[in-house]
Amino acid sequence: MTDSVHAADACAPLALPTPYLLFLGDVQHRGYAKTAFGLRDWAGELCIGEFSLPDATVSTGLPSLCLGEAYAQGARGFVIGVASQGGAIQPNWVPTLIAALEQGFDIVSGMHSNYRDIPELADAVARTGRRVIEVRRPPVGLPTGTGAKRTGRRLLTVGTDCALGKKYTALALTRAFRARGVDADFRATGQTGIMIAGSGIPIDAVVSDFVAGAAELLSPDAAADHWDVIEGQGSLYHPAYAGVSLGLLHGSQPDVIVLCHEPGRKTIIGTTDFPIPPLTEAIALNVTLGALTNSGIRCAGVSLNTGGLDDAEAAAAIAAAARETGLPAADPVRGGPDFERLVDACLA
Amino acid sequence: MTDSVHAADACAPLALPTPYLLFLGDVQHRGYAKTAFGLRDWAGELCIGEFSLPDATVSTGLPSLCLGEAYAQGARGFVIGVASQGGAIQPNWVPTLIAALEQGFDIVSGMHSNYRDIPELADAVARTGRRVIEVRRPPVGLPTGTGAKRTGRRLLTVGTDCALGKKYTALALTRAFRARGVDADFRATGQTGIMIAGSGIPIDAVVSDFVAGAAELLSPDAAADHWDVIEGQGSLYHPAYAGVSLGLLHGSQPDVIVLCHEPGRKTIIGTTDFPIPPLTEAIALNVTLGALTNSGIRCAGVSLNTGGLDDAEAAAAIAAAARETGLPAADPVRGGPDFERLVDACLA
CATH class of the missing domain: 3.40.50.720 (NAD(P)-binding Rossmann-like Domain)
Structure with missing residues (x-):
C-alpha cells in the first residue's frame, strides 16, 4: 500500500x-x-x-x-x-x-x-x-488513515443504497441537534454538501488509499460533547461503491449510525439483480465493520425517504421500519414526533 | 456517487x-x-x-x-x-x-x-x-463497477494484514496452475506485480469510486476453464486500507479466495492496537462480503509466510493453521505436499 x-x-x-x-x-x-x-x-x-x-x-x-x-x-x-x-x-x-x-x-x-x-x-x-x-477535486497531500481514536462524538449516515437521503438526513439531524442546544457540525463528503457546509472533502474523488485518512481529517478531535454529523456515501451493498462506504465508515469511526432507506425500492440503483438488503441485516453489517475503529458503535435508528408515498403509506412504512428494527424510524422531511424520537436516540 | x-x-x-x-x-x-x-x-x-x-x-x-x-x-x-x-x-x-x-x-x-x-x-x-x-499511475477513464457476472474462473489472494505475501502467493499459485496444464493468468494490482505481469492496474492509486470498476476491467470475461489469479491488496482489517480491499473483492468477484497470513504477527502493520484477526474470522468476513458479487465464493485454504521461522516452527504453524480452519495450509516459498494440497483445493 x-x-x-x-x-x-x-x-x-x-x-x-x-x-x-x-x-x-x-x-x-x-x-x-x-x-x-x-x-x-x-x-x-x-x-x-x-x-x-x-x-x-x-x-x-x-x-x-x-x-x-x-x-x-x-x-x-x-x-x-x-x-x-x-x-x-x-x-x-x-x-x-x-x-x-x-x-x-x-x-x-x-x-x-x-x-x-x-x-x-x-x-x-x-x-x-x-x-x-x-469542489469535485479533493485536496492534495491527504494522509493515509491511522485508526487512532479521536475525541468528541460522531454520527455517520449510512444507506441501504445510494441516492436515498444520507445528506438530507445528516443536515436535518445537525439542525435538530443545534435546536436542542447541542454543539454540532455537519461534515460534508459530496459536492453539494461541501457548498452547504462551506468546507469538506469530496470523498468519492479521493484516491482509494487515502479515503479513510480523508475521513479522519474531516472530523478532527473536538470537545467531548461536540457532535460531528457526517454525510454518508454509497452503501456497503452497492457493487461499485461499497469500498468507498467502508473507508468512510472506518475513518469516521462513528459512535452512532443512522440507516437511510427508501421504502419500496427493490434493487440497488443502476442494477437489476442486487436486492436492497433487509434493514436489520444492513444495520448489523455496518455495526460489525464499523467496530474495527469504534467498538462502541451503535445504530440509533432508521431515516426513511417517503417522498413517493402518501401520508397514510408513509406512516405505515415508518411503523413497519420501527417494528422490524426495534429502533426509532422517521422521515426527516416529514419531521414530527417520530423524528424527535430518532433525535433522542441519537443523543442518548 | x-x-x-x-x-x-x-x-x-x-x-x-x-x-x-x-x-x-x-x-x-x-x-x-x-x-x-x-x-x-x-x-x-x-x-x-x-x-x-x-x-x-x-x-x-x-x-x-x-x-x-x-x-x-x-x-x-x-x-x-x-x-x-x-x-x-x-x-x-x-x-x-x-x-x-x-x-x-x-x-x-x-x-x-x-x-x-x-x-x-x-x-x-x-x-x-x-x-x-x-506504473504507479492508473489509466484514465476507468469505469465504475457494474457487478455483472463475468465468464471464466477467478482467485483472489486476501490477507489478515498488508505486506505478508499476497503477491507472492498469487504468483506461486499461477505458476502451479500452469504446471498442471491449467490456463491461468496472474493479474497484477501493484507496481511490482504490474512489471512482472507486463500489465495491470495499480489499484491503490485509483480514485475510490472506480476501484471496483478497475478490478472488473482487470479480469475480463474469459474461457470457462481459464483462471485469473488476482493479486490482493490491503486487508479488511486494516483501518486505512479496508475500503481498497473491499472494492477489489467486489470487482474481482472471485470464485476462490486464499487467505494470506504471517504466523506470529500480533498487530496490523503500522498500528499498535489493531489485532490480527483469527484466521476463521478473516475467512468468514471475506466470504460474507465477497458473496455480494459472487454467491459461490469459497476459501480454498491458507497461505502462510513462515520466512521468520525455522523448519520445525514452520511445520507446526502450517499444521496449526490447517487444524484451525479445516482447510489446506502451506507456505508457497517452502512448497512441498502442503502446497500441492492447497493447489488441489483451489482447483477442486
Whole structure:
C-alpha cells in the first residue's frame, strides 16, 4: 500500500469563500438549480442573493443582485448553483464568470469541466489573482488513515443504497441537534454538501488509499460533547461503491449510525439483480465493520425517504421500519414526533 | 456517487513494452534492487539482461548488456529496477534514461517522481517520441463497477494484514496452475506485480469510486476453464486500507479466495492496537462480503509466510493453521505436499 511519504504531507479539507452569491445561468427548469435550492434551504445564512442571465425563468426567491451590489454586501463566493448537460461550464456563462473574478469574487464550481480548459477563464484567473475552487477535486497531500481514536462524538449516515437521503438526513439531524442546544457540525463528503457546509472533502474523488485518512481529517478531535454529523456515501451493498462506504465508515469511526432507506425500492440503483438488503441485516453489517475503529458503535435508528408515498403509506412504512428494527424510524422531511424520537436516540 | 459520464469512457489496464532491460543504477544494497530481483524470479522470460552504472556492486546475474546490444536482442522496455530514498529518479540516472529513449526504449518507472518534473527527461521524451510509463499511475477513464457476472474462473489472494505475501502467493499459485496444464493468468494490482505481469492496474492509486470498476476491467470475461489469479491488496482489517480491499473483492468477484497470513504477527502493520484477526474470522468476513458479487465464493485454504521461522516452527504453524480452519495450509516459498494440497483445493 502507499508509502509513508504521502502520510507526512500536511493537508486540510477544502474551505470555501463565503458568503455566497448564487449563479443560476439561464436556467429554465427547477431541477437544474438543485444546488442553488439546496444552499437556500440548508445554508440560507451563507446566501446573500442570486444572479441570473436574462433568459432565466427560475428563481430561488433570494434577492436578485448585480455583482457590485452583492460584493458590497459582503459576498465573496460566486457559486455555480446550476447544473448542465454533462456537467460542463456553458460558453454563455463565461463572460459572467470573468466579470465575477474581476469584481473580486472567487468562483465555486461543482462542474466536471476543468476551468483551465477554458482559456479566457484561465487567463482571467491569472490576471485577477482570484481562484476557481472546484469542489469535485479533493485536496492534495491527504494522509493515509491511522485508526487512532479521536475525541468528541460522531454520527455517520449510512444507506441501504445510494441516492436515498444520507445528506438530507445528516443536515436535518445537525439542525435538530443545534435546536436542542447541542454543539454540532455537519461534515460534508459530496459536492453539494461541501457548498452547504462551506468546507469538506469530496470523498468519492479521493484516491482509494487515502479515503479513510480523508475521513479522519474531516472530523478532527473536538470537545467531548461536540457532535460531528457526517454525510454518508454509497452503501456497503452497492457493487461499485461499497469500498468507498467502508473507508468512510472506518475513518469516521462513528459512535452512532443512522440507516437511510427508501421504502419500496427493490434493487440497488443502476442494477437489476442486487436486492436492497433487509434493514436489520444492513444495520448489523455496518455495526460489525464499523467496530474495527469504534467498538462502541451503535445504530440509533432508521431515516426513511417517503417522498413517493402518501401520508397514510408513509406512516405505515415508518411503523413497519420501527417494528422490524426495534429502533426509532422517521422521515426527516416529514419531521414530527417520530423524528424527535430518532433525535433522542441519537443523543442518548 | 460518480456520474455515468465516466462510465462511458473506454479504458484498458496498463500494458508494458516487453521484453525488459533491467536498469540497476549504481545500487550497492541488494534490498534496493528488489524490483529487479522480483522480475528475474517471476518474469525471467521477459528479462533480456541488466544495465548498471559503473559504481553498482549488485547484480541479478542476468547478462550485462549495453543499450544497443539489448535493443538488438529485442528488449523494448527499460525498467527502473532499483528503488531510491523517497522514490525519486536520481540525477545521475538521467543521462542513461535519455540514452535509453534515444536508443528506442520506452522507460518503465515505479518511482514517485513524475518524469515531467525533470526537464531534460521530458524534452527527450518529446524529441524521441518514446514514452515513460509510470506504473504507479492508473489509466484514465476507468469505469465504475457494474457487478455483472463475468465468464471464466477467478482467485483472489486476501490477507489478515498488508505486506505478508499476497503477491507472492498469487504468483506461486499461477505458476502451479500452469504446471498442471491449467490456463491461468496472474493479474497484477501493484507496481511490482504490474512489471512482472507486463500489465495491470495499480489499484491503490485509483480514485475510490472506480476501484471496483478497475478490478472488473482487470479480469475480463474469459474461457470457462481459464483462471485469473488476482493479486490482493490491503486487508479488511486494516483501518486505512479496508475500503481498497473491499472494492477489489467486489470487482474481482472471485470464485476462490486464499487467505494470506504471517504466523506470529500480533498487530496490523503500522498500528499498535489493531489485532490480527483469527484466521476463521478473516475467512468468514471475506466470504460474507465477497458473496455480494459472487454467491459461490469459497476459501480454498491458507497461505502462510513462515520466512521468520525455522523448519520445525514452520511445520507446526502450517499444521496449526490447517487444524484451525479445516482447510489446506502451506507456505508457497517452502512448497512441498502442503502446497500441492492447497493447489488441489483451489482447483477442486
